[in-house]
Structures are given as C-alpha cells and as structure tokens.
Amino acid sequence: MDETEKKYRKKISRRDFLKSSAVAGAAIGTLSLGAQNAEAVPVPKKWDKTADVVIVGTGYSGLAAAIVSRQLGMSVLLLEKMPVPGGNSVIAHGGANAVDPERQKKQGIQDSTDLHFKHTMEGGDMINDPEKVRYFVDHALADAVQYLERLGVKWPEKVVRGYGALWERTHYPGTYVDKQGKNWKMGAANVRAQLDELERIGQPIELQHEVTGIVREKPLEGRVLGVEVKNKNRKMYFRAKKGAILASGGFGANIAWVTQLDRRLAETGTTNHPGATGECIKYSQDIGADTLHMDYIQAIPLNDVKPPYKATFFLIESEEVRKASISMPYRIFVNKEGKRFVDEGARRDVIKQAVLAQPPFEPLAQITADTIEELEAKCNLPKGSLVETVRKYNAACEAKKDQEFDKHSSILIPIKTGPFKANSRAMQRHHTMGGLLVKGTTGQVIDRWGKPIPGLFAAGEVTGGTHGTNRLGHNATVDCLVFGQLCARTVAKEKA
Ligand SMILES: Cc1cc2nc3c(=O)[nH]c(=O)nc-3n(C[C@H](O)[C@H](O)[C@H](O)COP(=O)(O)OP(=O)(O)OC[C@H]3O[C@@H](n4cnc5c(N)ncnc54)[C@H](O)[C@@H]3O)c2cc1C
Missing domain, CATH: 3.50.50.60 (FAD/NAD(P)-binding domain)
Incomplete structure (x- = not known):
C-alpha cells in the first residue's frame, strides 16, 4: 500500500x-x-x-x-x-x-x-x-x-x-x-x-x-x-x-x-x-x-435526441476530430447561442450539471456542412456565433492552451477541415x-x-x-x- x-x-x-x-x-x-x-x-x-x-x-x-x-x-x-x-x-x-x-x-x-x-x-x-x-x-x-x-x-x-x-x-x-x-x-x-x-x-x-x-x-x-x-x-x-x-x-x-x-x-x-x-x-x-x-x-449525452425530448447542445466535429477518435471529448459542445459552455473532457458529473443548465431547443436530424458558416445557418445559431467560437477554439488548439475552459491539451483537436457535422444532444440517464x-x-x-x-x-x-x-x-x-x-x-x- x-x-x-x-x-x-x-x-x-x-x-x-x-x-x-x-x-x-x-x-x-x-x-x-x-x-x-x-x-x-x-x-x-x-x-x-x-x-x-x-x-x-x-x-x-x-x-x-x-x-x-x-x-x-x-x-x-x-x-x-x-x-x-x-x-x-x-x-x-x-x-x-x-x-x-x-x-x-x-x-x-x-x-x-x-x-x-x-x-x-x-x-x-x-x-x-x-x-x-x-x-x-x-x-x-x-x-x-x-x-x-x-x-x-x-x-x-x-x-x-x-x-x-x-x-x-x-x-x-x-x-x-x-x-x-x-x-x-x-x-x-x-x-x-x-x-x-x-x-x-x-x-x-x-x-x-x-x-x-x-x-x-x-x-x-x-x-x-x-x-x-x-x-x-x-x-x-x-x-x-x-x-x-x-x-x-x-x-x-x-x-x-x-x-x-x-x-x-x-x-x-x-x-x-x-x-x-x-x-x-x-x-x-x-x-x-x-x-x-x-x-x-450518471447522465451523459450519448445519443442523438429525438422528439418528444428536447436538445440542449450541438456536438460538433471536423475531419481532424474524426481521425483522432470516436470519443466525445475530442469534439466541442455548443449551445443554442453558438457558444461552448464546458470543458468537454471534464468529469461526467460536471458536464451533466453544465448540460442540464443549457436552454432547450427542438432537436434536428444530423446536420452536415462544408463550411462553418453553413453549419451555423443550418443549426439556426445566431449569425457569426459559431464562426467566432470555432475561431477561438482553433486558436486554443494551436496554442495548446484552452483559456476559456482549460480542456486538456491532448484532446484539443482543431475544427478546420470539413465536412463538419452537428448532432443534437441532451442528457440521458x-x-x-x-x-x-x-x-x-x-x-x-x-x-x-x-x-x-x-x-x-x-x-x-x-x-x-x-x-x-x-x-x-x-x-x-x-x-x-x-x-x-x-x-x-x-x-x-x-x-x-
Ligand atoms: C449505451 C451504453 C454505453 C456504455 N458504454 C460504456 C463504456 O464504453 N465503458 C464503460 O465502462 N461502461 C459503459 N457503459 C456502462 C456499462 O456498460 C454497464 O455498467 C454494464 O454493461 C453493466 O453490466 P452488468 O453486467 O452489471 O448489467 P447488464 O449488462 O445490464 O446486465 C444485467 C442483466 O440482468 C438482467 N436482469 C435484471 N433483473 C433481472 C431479474 N429480476 N431476473 C433475471 N434477469 C434480470 C437484465 O435483463 C440484464 O440482461 C455503457 C452503458 C450503456 C447503457
């Protein structure tokens, strides 16, 4: 011992x-x-x-x-x-x-x-x-x-x-x-x-x-x-x-x-x-x-949400992310304001709390787009919001330092190359x-x-x-x- x-x-x-x-x-x-x-x-x-x-x-x-x-x-x-x-x-x-x-x-x-x-x-x-x-x-x-x-x-x-x-x-x-x-x-x-x-x-x-x-x-x-x-x-x-x-x-x-x-x-x-x-x-x-x-x-956002359940965030990925891992922490979580709200690699109870606090919205079927602007529009996010979130996130990946949420550098993978995907998610028991x-x-x-x-x-x-x-x-x-x-x-x- x-x-x-x-x-x-x-x-x-x-x-x-x-x-x-x-x-x-x-x-x-x-x-x-x-x-x-x-x-x-x-x-x-x-x-x-x-x-x-x-x-x-x-x-x-x-x-x-x-x-x-x-x-x-x-x-x-x-x-x-x-x-x-x-x-x-x-x-x-x-x-x-x-x-x-x-x-x-x-x-x-x-x-x-x-x-x-x-x-x-x-x-x-x-x-x-x-x-x-x-x-x-x-x-x-x-x-x-x-x-x-x-x-x-x-x-x-x-x-x-x-x-x-x-x-x-x-x-x-x-x-x-x-x-x-x-x-x-x-x-x-x-x-x-x-x-x-x-x-x-x-x-x-x-x-x-x-x-x-x-x-x-x-x-x-x-x-x-x-x-x-x-x-x-x-x-x-x-x-x-x-x-x-x-x-x-x-x-x-x-x-x-x-x-x-x-x-x-x-x-x-x-x-x-x-x-x-x-x-x-x-x-x-x-x-x-x-x-x-x-x-x-424990609750986690494992599967895409379908009605009657409401979604509370989009799980967003790029080609780089898909190559790195199929696991969720390598992606980013974005709420209906187009903003990240948690360290995606945090403890599950911390993420549970953060996701449950996000305002709900009607879930969409999986969205695919060639550019972040197109993804933003298809997800009905405020104009410019996702573009800005992704810009900041990519800068954090380059610097290997996430100033906003302190995500671990080993899972900071950029969102640069399409096709980009967004999945509607929420907490599930x-x-x-x-x-x-x-x-x-x-x-x-x-x-x-x-x-x-x-x-x-x-x-x-x-x-x-x-x-x-x-x-x-x-x-x-x-x-x-x-x-x-x-x-x-x-x-x-x-x-x-
Ligand atoms: C979608 C999903 C993904 C997961 N992914 C992971 C992962 O990647 N890594 C990880 O570590 N964990 C993961 N987990 C958690 C982990 O898989 C479970 O904790 C684990 O499978 C539970 O195994 P178990 O043998 O205890 O129970 P179970 O696999 O649920 O088996 C229990 C069985 O007992 C039967 N049973 C219940 N009551 C009775 C009864 N009265 N009489 C007769 N039979 C009965 C049930 O029908 C069931 O078949 C995941 C869980 C889920 C749901």
Whole structure:
C-alpha cells in the first residue's frame, strides 16, 4: 500500500464508509424499498432446479461469473429475464480503463495502478470503497482487457482518453469476429465473445426467466438458499447450493426510482435497455441487504435526441476530430447561442450539471456542412456565433492552451477541415453508481448490520462502492468483469 492509498484509507475509515451507506440507505428508504414493506419469499417445499451457483443476469458481470464458475468446476444456472441476453452490456460502447504498460509506453503515457486508484477515488469524491477500488485497479488489465483478449476480442494498439475517463488508459473500441466471420464491435463484441465461450463449453442460458425474489432460511437470518423465478407465468424455485450471484445491472431505465432520487432527470431519456429496472436491489433489501450511494445517477449525452425530448447542445466535429477518435471529448459542445459552455473532457458529473443548465431547443436530424458558416445557418445559431467560437477554439488548439475552459491539451483537436457535422444532444440517464453494499475483496452482499449475508454475492452495476459520486468513463466494463469473476472465485470456496 503506497502513501496515497494510506491517506485515502485513513480519510475514509470503515465507520465513515458505513455511515455514508446508511445515509444513502435512508434516501432509498423514501422509495419504500425497505424490508419492513416487503414479504420475504418462504422456503419452498420443493425445488424445480438445483445447481452449485445461480447467476442472475447475462451482461458483462453475469457472463464473466458464469465462465469462471464453470472453469472452477461448478454447475451453473444462468438466468435472464429478457428474451435476449446482454442487458446494457450488449448495447454499451465497451471501453475499458486499465493500466497497460505495453501499449502506454509506446505512446509515452505515464501511468500506474496507484494513479488509476487516485483518479477513481478523486473522481468519486473519495466516498468510494477504497478496498473495492484497490482490487478493481489491480485486476483491471488481467481480468478485463486480457480476459477478453483471451476470448478473441481485439483492442486497438493505442489507448485513448474516453469521455469522462480523465486519463489516457481507455481501450476502445474492441472488436470480435465470430466463427461465422461476422464482425462485432464495442459492447456487442465483449458480450458475443463471452456468449461464444459459453456455447463452446455447453452452458445454456435460461432466457425469459425473471427472478422475483430471494429465498433465505429465515427472512433476515441464515443462508440464502436460492431464488424464486417467473417463466411465462409459471412460478419456480431454483436452488443455489453454494451461492447466488446477482449480476442484474442498474436501474437507469426505472424512471420512477431515478426521478425520486434525482428529480433533475425527470424529463430525460435513457441510454439503457428496458430491463435496467433494478428490482433485485429491492429483493435483496427484503432479506436485509444494505445499499449505498443510490442517489448518484450518471447522465451523459450519448445519443442523438429525438422528439418528444428536447436538445440542449450541438456536438460538433471536423475531419481532424474524426481521425483522432470516436470519443466525445475530442469534439466541442455548443449551445443554442453558438457558444461552448464546458470543458468537454471534464468529469461526467460536471458536464451533466453544465448540460442540464443549457436552454432547450427542438432537436434536428444530423446536420452536415462544408463550411462553418453553413453549419451555423443550418443549426439556426445566431449569425457569426459559431464562426467566432470555432475561431477561438482553433486558436486554443494551436496554442495548446484552452483559456476559456482549460480542456486538456491532448484532446484539443482543431475544427478546420470539413465536412463538419452537428448532432443534437441532451442528457440521458446512463449509469447508477449506487446499489448493493458488497465486500470489495469477496463480492459478498453485506446486510444492514454490517455482516455478510451467507450465500449471496453481487457484481457489476447492481452494486455500489466502486465509483462513489461519479463514475469515471470506461471504469464500468472493468468493474463488471473483475467483480463477476471475483464472485465466482469466492463462491467456489463455499461448501455445497
Ligand atoms: C449505451 C451504453 C454505453 C456504455 N458504454 C460504456 C463504456 O464504453 N465503458 C464503460 O465502462 N461502461 C459503459 N457503459 C456502462 C456499462 O456498460 C454497464 O455498467 C454494464 O454493461 C453493466 O453490466 P452488468 O453486467 O452489471 O448489467 P447488464 O449488462 O445490464 O446486465 C444485467 C442483466 O440482468 C438482467 N436482469 C435484471 N433483473 C433481472 C431479474 N429480476 N431476473 C433475471 N434477469 C434480470 C437484465 O435483463 C440484464 O440482461 C455503457 C452503458 C450503456 C447503457
């Protein structure tokens, strides 16, 4: 443990950490999700299926947990409520932050796992769980980047500075070619490579199997024995002999929860798949699980906005920008006054705040123009405004110094050569930083009295603690893969 880490650990004692989780627990309590409002699932007379481990969810975390569980010789029941596997992971961009000396050295980038730790903690305002973050940064390269490489995913030779990633350590975008020669990109590549591995080892996925409750010996005591499942109106019970791993994702698509936790997001759309509704958090609370950081909800302007949603800025790019990266920070954000209003490479929560403060306008379909004057006119911006903004920005690129917003020089790319493009964007609900409280070095779910719930484990976006107040862009892929595998390794040590 180096000096920086000692400082963080001292700053956030275990007591403070649990205190902060209790505060967040109180916040979610306002959503009536506490055990006092719920009925625990009674232990069934008969189990319909039994395996060593029951895994709920088929995104990055569930797939990684399933693959490693099988490698460790366990039998697996892998459940997915939707008709297709993949959750948010399959529609994600799939970028992954990891210190990668081989790639970074060639680019002259200084980095270390201590620096990744520092950025992740500071990016989350140091309320993150330091133990979990330490495990995360130490396993990012082997258990995320190289794990996917072993399954056939190819990463570009160069790392980039992803949106909100705050450093050049993002592996993005990944690609994968399946047995039929079909090309997969980004999140879909990361998911397809894992699905192919499961197919190769003969591991089925039970689609349209929705977990509707968790079975524990007693509502707030004893071991977790399995889960209650609904499949096409049939209720069933699946026994988990060694453990149940919740890999059920976040709740970005649950507008009711999000609005109660952060009402600034009431009018926003979402980047999430419709199944990102978070009910397994509630089922865990029913049997005593604690949560933390539930009200930290990330929003990003990832997709073009369509009515009924309003846009709040144009994302503008040139040929130079397209050559540099497909990532957003390399572009500029311009409001309806034709002005930049934020450092496009800033923390995601800083950008969220700035974008939400811009006046809304009716979104336009993507606009292409050969000159900035033409782009300005087609976007209905005040005459001369965009021309002046781009002139100032190009001067900043030349000087490698952004006087206005202090954007990092490595992502100052000029807007000089057309065709120029403008896309209508606004904030969209994207990632839920909070979730179940877990032990960072085992993945065990912790109850409201600070004790592990025997037999219950969780990984990925259903958990909190890795990201604190604000997730660094491209830390989530790694979080899911690393802790999905950790859960499997912990469960393997349990008695059946
Ligand atoms: C559009 C988009 C782009 C992104 N890009 C990036 C990126 O480039 N880099 C990065 O680091 N992060 C990115 N993220 C975030 C990251 O991809 C997600 O945090 C991650 O995919 C979550 O994985 P997961 O395994 O936790 O959950 P998911 O992938 O959401 O999987 C959870 C699964 O559990 C299922 N499930 C839920 N409840 C139940 C239930 N009751 N019973 C049975 N099944 C259930 C769901 O249907 C789902 O399939 C992106 C997210 C989105 C939406």
